[in-house]
Amino acid sequence: DQQVKQNSPSLSVQEGRISILNCDYTNSMFDYFLWYKKYPAEGPTFLISISSIKDKNEDGRFTVFLNKSAKHLSLHIVPSQPGDSAVYFCAASPPSGTYKYIFGTGTRLKVLA
């Protein structure tokens, strides 16, 4: 039972355009969400996060949107750059007091020059 789902395994976007990566979750008790980026042969690195009490968090070119009623979050990258080409994982954290992230299956983003 996949509690965090990324239904698009891959996405291609032209350089300079917007990239939108999507993530759906099933457990309404999740209270914190994160996005990680992973390059080949490297470990994932933290990108941006959002608390369930917010609906938007922005950091430079990266913005995460949270729609709690739809149990959906998205990562927007504007403008997209070739260096953004990587696999992106969303992760959800159960309520405070636990230590486990649940990761999605990942979306491979390719930004075309």
Added chain:
Amino acid sequence: NAGVTQTPKFQVLKTGQSMTLQCAQDMNHNSMYWYRQDPGMGLRLIYYSASEGTTDKGEVPNGYNVSRLNKREFSLRLESAAPSQTSVYFCASRRGQGTTEAFFGQGTRLTVV
């Protein structure tokens, strides 16, 4: 800044052999984790350690054991390797619970033949 260091980076085992994957972090983090990454499956939690002296099972613990040797080190042992354990293994650490992000090592690519 070493961060999270995993050894070895690559390993080939024969079915039935045993081995230990080593992980050390120098960030004074309390929590440490072992994940495996398989195509189309995302990152799945094998075991975690919320603090020194404690370990708990994650989503896919069967066939693995762990030891939290001290605050810095968290090892993963395969007692009798099976081809189904062919994967990329990542160690991660976090300062604590809840809203802190995780820092990942570069991974160990393990092949069991």
